[in-house]
Amino acid sequence: MKFAAIGKRSAIVAAAALCCAASVTRADTASVQPEESDVNSLTMPKPSWVYISRGFVMGGTSIYDTATGKLLGQVETPVLADMAIDPAGKFYYVSETYWTKGWRGTRQDMVTFYDTTGLKVQSEVAMPGRILIGGRKNNFILSDDGKTAYIYNLNPASSVNVVDLAKRKFVKNIELPGCASLVPNPGVGFSALCSDGSMATVSTGGSKPDITRSAPFFSATDDPIFDNFAYDKAKKQAVMMTYTGLVYIATMGPKPTISAPFSIQEAAGMRKGDPKPLEISWFPGGGQPLALHRATGHLYVLMHMGEYWTHKAGGSEIWELDLAAKKVVKRVQVEDEPNAIEVTQEAAPKLIVGGTEEVVRILDAKTWEEKFKIEKAGSSPFAVVEAP
Secondary structure (H helix, E strand, O other): OHHHHHHHHHHHHHHHHHHHHHHHHHHHHOOOOOEEEEEEEOOOOOEEEEEEEOOOOOOOHHHEEEEOEEEEEEEEEOOEEEEEEEEOOEEEEEEEEEEEEEEEEEEEEEEEEEEOOOOOEEEEEEEEEOOOOOOOHEEEEEOOOOOOEEEEEEEOOEEEEEEOOOEEEEEEEEEEOOOEEEEEOOOEEEEEEEEEOOOOEOOOOOOOOOEEEEEOOOOOOOOOOOOOOOOEEOOOOEEEEOOEEEEEEOOOOOOOEEEEOOOOOHOOOOOOOOOOOOOEEEEOOOOEEEEEOOOOEEEEEEEEOOOOOOEEEEEEOEEEEOOOOOEEEEEOOOOOOOOOEEEEOOOOOOOEEEEOOOOOEEEOOOOEEEEEEEEEOOOOOOOEEOOO
């Protein structure tokens, strides 16, 4: 009886509350203004912007302005998609894959066109396949003039899809056994790193692709090259680094020339990285371990103390390497051991570091002052506009 009495009283109180709420709602209805939706638009990409992938679990590529630390928008990129930026600033291109029933059914591979101001779908081009892997900048590249896209495929062997972006159509698939990590090669087509340590160059101008290879210059088994290397469009050069810290510069052309390597550790005045077991040294590491400021020729590299084969470890320091002088001009400690780094191509550049726990820090590349810290921004890869 006691419990019944309490329950009855509660019901009476609840009913009274509902009655009052209803009367208030009726009274306020006349003063409530109807909601109006609106849509903002963006400018064309700016040198201060950075593009950050949300990662393996969350789709989308977020756009942040490093000048303000503000989120500007998000390009619709599903999980395991790749994005490229039109050099003319008019489009974002997304290489992506869908199935008609979620993760099963009929598979559909395509390059989707988004306008940069409204982030709306403009067109899509179907293609026969693409590799399903995330975090690789060089699986989807554009020619320097922005007219052609090259998309790496593994179905079941290595190949590259060629898409005409100007005409918005698929052109052809080129088999390229044992090679990946694509590099634009202006006036020729593209180049790629191969498992035998060579660089393959594919001339795409003729009716049939002409494929040539350089002599092997690195060991893909003993000292591989990080796949997220940098490309300088103005100099037509790819700047690459191996797991032990050797720096290679490849100048593109019908027969690319590859410089003799030098050690980033020796450039810092210490012994070069030793691949022997139990040898502790400074090594580069991370998913996106280096960033190139093209105008100054300075390379920013995530470095950590450890043994060889710790190439997935994030950086405890950032080393600033002057490529022309072959000298490390600055070493700066960094928080959170980031595994990704990028640099804006401004005259006064800013560094973007992050990738761990989706915390991204924006640093002044001259003073190394932290300008902004962004929570839940995304992981990697990071991308910036190629040139101001």
